[in-house]
Amino acid sequence: MSGTTPTTAPVASPASVLPEVPRLPDRLVDQLAFPHRETYKQMVAAFREAGFEMCSDLCAVDYLTHPGRSLPEGMTAERFEVVVNLLSLSSRQRVRIRVQVPEADPTVDSVVEVYPGADSMEREAYDMLGIIFEGHPDMTRILMPDDWEGHPLRKDYGVGRVPVQFKEAPGPR
């Protein structure tokens, strides 16, 4: 990947992507990039080389009940998506990388080696959505207890409810 400038190669042409993102008149729309799972880490590293100093955010989305989102040509929508927001302080711009992660094998390369700051965020994505980041030094839960079952932010994980009683309970018989 050496010598590749991310503004040319890895970014899907912004023109094809822009109509999907609503824009405010005075607000710059972030660039979007859709790598394949295999080239994801390479692309992140290339962006790092090209001056995106900070990984400002990393999260995952479960598209179980909303499969029909618009993606560039040749990209198959999978159940999970890992979304990485990179920030360039020198050129004052952001780029958002969205990588598709299939349900059958929810693994993706870890970018902790490139951005040490992605550590907690990847752990959170693992904890909440069960995405396994390969190569992460400490792939453990971070917000939920270690013995928790399931990944709460998955769409097939139910929302807990506490029954509320509005009237006085009937007395014991």
Added chain:
Amino acid sequence: MSDHDHTDRPGDVHEGETPEEAAARFEAEEQALVAETSEGDQGLRSRTTTSPGELRQEVGAVLRLPEGNYVDPADIDIERRDDETTVINMGPQHPSTHGVLRLMLELDGETVLRTKPIIGYLHTGMEKQGEELTYVQGSTNVTRMDYLSPLHNELVFSLATEALLDVETPPRAVWIRMLMVELNRVSSHLLWMATNGGDLGSTSMLIYGFREREMVLAFFEKTTGLRMNTNYIRPGGVAADLPDGWQDDIDILCDTILARTYEYDELLTGQPIFRERTEAVGNISAEEALALSVTGPILRSTGVPWDLRRTMPYLAYEKLDFDVIVGTYGDNFDRYSVRLNEIRESIKMIRQIADMMPPGDYRVQDRKVTPPPRARIDESMEALIHHFKIFTEGFRVPEGEVYVAIESPRGELGCYMVSDGSSKPYRMHIRAPSFVNLQALPLLLRGGTMADAVAVISSVDPVMGEVDR
């Protein structure tokens, strides 16, 4: 327990017990104690069972060497064995951890070698909750995340929703929002000054900080009805116009707090004990801060002039005249100075905002987004329908995804929102600055003393409600 009248100490041999039995019993007791306090794999484990990568994080070796490798822990930690060090547990119920932060620290005498923050004690599933609430209800949810700067949370949520809706808020709403978030920054930094002073033993600062903060909160109560968790900034504008006579309140507030910041100077800035406790304690370099995604006052204290209000302006910050405060050494004292001077800058901004406040609507007059005025409901059927629809079903937001970031008192507060076209967010992820900044703790604490740990935790300014969400 034994029947001896003296206290049983670990390693004591009971009567009728061979030394081997005593040793076995002692080991079992120790394991039971470890199991009782252990956090499983999330906790800090002994060096022999920790992988090198994990060890690097725990000692805060984050920077890559030129050849593209991490620092080898063996290079910075020569000949350290498990039996020479102590692992202690700090928190989650510890007054200096500002909530329920739990740290596991490996100590050599008084010196901190490894640190691992263990979080999640305040996790309430607010991102999941956000998917269950409509956009109208959503700001009530997010305002409870960072409970010291609730208006910033509401603002980032509202900006993300408006970006998806493609709604432009009227100028007065924008300026009211700016006024309120700057006041909120003042109150948040004042509380930080208070608790930081308290952690360092200056009890007077604790009282003064809370006293001044209460002035700001009183203005919030007058404007929004609530001191905290205001639910004031909503998609489409703000909940209510500013109260009558708000300019006078702002004048008094700015004059008083600005004068008081110079009193803090006398109390703390020049104080020899305070300086000894803060100068050259908890250093971080600009490169390390950037690598760890650290933002806000911690990043600025290292000399990086990165403030989203200036570098990526939102609302109408480009029309204001203010300075971005930076430090030099990235130590506790610089973080203190950055925050103290940010209070002054915010007051400067508040005065400008009060002068330039435009007239007009305080929320967008789009009946699909904001409810109609109460008086219209009695006269107009449409108004009644709109009111009913907004509060039962909410408004529908077009499909799309957006990431919006603002500068909260703690750093970059981001909201990544995905909409599937319904009236509830499909995914609402909050990039919480405290959560990310906590990653710097192992680095900041390493090599310092246990007493400095308290000062360093305080200077990172973590708000656990936001960390755990």
